[in-house]
Each structure stands twice: as C-alpha cells, then as structure tokens.
Amino acid sequence: MKKEISIILEEVNGVFNKMDVGATELLLQQLQPATRVFIVGEGRSGFMAKAFAMRLMHLGLNVFVVGETISPSLLKGDLIIAISGSGSTNSVISVAAKGRDIGCKVFSITTNNQSDLANVSNEVLVIPAATKNRLNHETKSVQPLSSLFDQCVHVLCDAVCLNYSLSQSISHELTYSKHSNVE
Numbered sequence: 001m002k003k004e005i006s007i008i009l010e011e012v013n014g015v016f017n018k019m020d021v022g023a024t025e026l027l028l029q030q031l032q033p034a035t036r037v038f039i040v041g042e043g044r045s046g047f048m049a050k051a052f053a054m055r056l057m058h059l060g061l062n063v064f065v066v067g068e069t070i071s072p073s074l075l076k077g078d079l080i081i082a083i084s085g086s087g088s089t090n091s092v093i094s095v096a097a098k099g100r101d102i103g104c105k106v107f108s109i110t111t112n113n114q115s116d117l118a119n120v121s122n123e124v125l126v127i128p129a130a131t132k133n134r135l136n137h138e139t140k141s142v143q144p145l146s147s148l149f150d151q152c153v154h155v156l157c158d159a160v161c162l163n164y165s166l167s168q169s170i171s172h173e174l175t176y177s178k179h180s181n182v183e
Contacts (some may be wrong), residue, residue, distance in 0.1 A: 007142060008151065015129045015139050015152050023125035024160060027107055030079050031164055033060060038074060038093045038104075040066035041083035044150050049083045052157040058175040059165055066095050076103030084108070085131035085149040087115025096120045109153060111138050127152045 031037070037056060041049030049065065056063045064071040066080075074080070080099040084092045087110035096106045097120045108121040111131055118124045129149040130141035141148040165175070 004160060006024065006136065011129075011139070011143065012151050012155060014137070014146065015127060016027075018128050019126070023123060024156065025132075026123050027081070027125060027160060028167075029089050030105060030107060031056070031061060031160075033062070035062070036072075036075070036078045037061055037063040037081065038078055038095075038099070039063065039081045039083070040092050042089050042091055044146055045083045045085055045089070045092075045153065048150055048153040048157065049081070050084055051154060052081070052083075052161075055157065055161045058178045059161060059168070059170055060174070060178065069179060074099050074102050074104055078102075078104045080106045082108045082117055082121065083110070083153060084117050085111050085129070085146045086133055087112040087117035093117050096109075109156075111135070111149060114127050122158050125156075127156065153169050 009163045039049045039053040053063045053065045078099065080096060082092050082096045087108070093116050096108065096117055100106050100120055106121045107123045107125070108117045109125045109127060111117060111127055111129060112118055112135070113124050113126050127149060128137065128139050129152045131146040131149050139148065
C-alpha cells in the first residue's frame with residue numbers, strides 16, 4: 001500500500017506544481033460572511049463540492065448545496081462555486097448559466113478553461129488533473145476515472161478553508177461548535 005500512496009501523492013503534487021493558484025486568491029476574496037454561497041457539482045465532483053460546503057459552513061459562511069431540498073432560490077449577488085472536472089456536466093452548466101443570468105458571481109473549478117462551464121463563469125480555476133475523459137491538456141494518471149481531479153479538488157478546497165480560517169482567526173473551538181451534534 002505504501003507504493004500506491006506514494007503514486008497518488010506524487011500525482012497530486014505534480015498537478016499542483018503545474019497549477020496557477022492565482023485564481024484561488026480571487027475565490028478567497030469572494031468568501032465573505034455576508035455572501036450567500038451556493039455550491040454545485042454532480043457525481044464524484046458533487047461529493048467534493050458537498051465536503052467543501054460542509055467545511056465552509058463550519059467556518060461560519062452562509063452556504064448551500066444546489067439540489068438539496070433546503071436550498072433557497074438564487075439572488076443577485078450570490079456566489080456560485082461550480083465544480084466539474086470536464087466542465088461539460090449539463091446540470092452544473094445549467095445552474096451556473098442561470099446564476100449568471102440572475103447576477104450571481106460564478107466561479108468554476110474544472111480542468112478545461114475552454115469548456116461550456118468555463119464559458120458561463122466569471123472566474124475559472126483550472127486544476128490540470130486527469131479526468132475520465134483523459135484529454136491532452138490533462139495531467140496523466142494511473143488512477144481510474146477522475147480520481148486525480150477529485151483528490152486535487154479536495155486538497156485545494158481544504159487549503160482555501162485553511163487560508164480563510166487563518167485570515168479570519170477562526171479557531172478550532174469555533175468550528176467545532178458548528179459541527180453536528182445530532183450524530
């Protein structure tokens with residue numbers, strides 16, 4: 001198992017070494033306590049999106065996962081974070097386009113800055129990791145499907161949360177107080 005872990009870590013590091021992290025600064029600037037944040041993704045990207053939403057909630061942000069029954073309607077000025085490795089997931093593109101039409105700020109996380117999702121977004125953070133499509137611009141991977149993209153999204157979103165918590169002086173105790181107590 002050590003060999004496989006080393007391979008995964010090497011691939012993740014390889015992606016981050018190729019990545020322009022400048023767009024993460026733009027994302028951090030958008031994360032304000034008064035801003036409503038809507039996060040959308042499908043399938044494996046959707047799981048990463050939900051993990052990110054949960055962490056942002058623990059940090060005190062007003063966050064919703066698109067598609068959940070308690071998500072309110074989008075309003076002008078809301079922030080949408082759309083995650084799709086390929087950038088071609090129709091439901092994610094539809095939410096991003098609807099949000100843009102309403103006047104939301106749309107920030108996408110994808111591998112393809114020429115994708116339909118990127119084209120309806122205000123800002124695009126490109127993670128050049130392998131997806132199930134294995135396109136030429138994607139970093140090669142021995143892992144199946146979009147595992148490398150998913151891992152990089154998770155690490156990147158955790159880094160965003162860490163940066164936000166440090167910049168806002170949010171303590172472990174405060175985040176723990178927001179953790180579910182009905183488990």
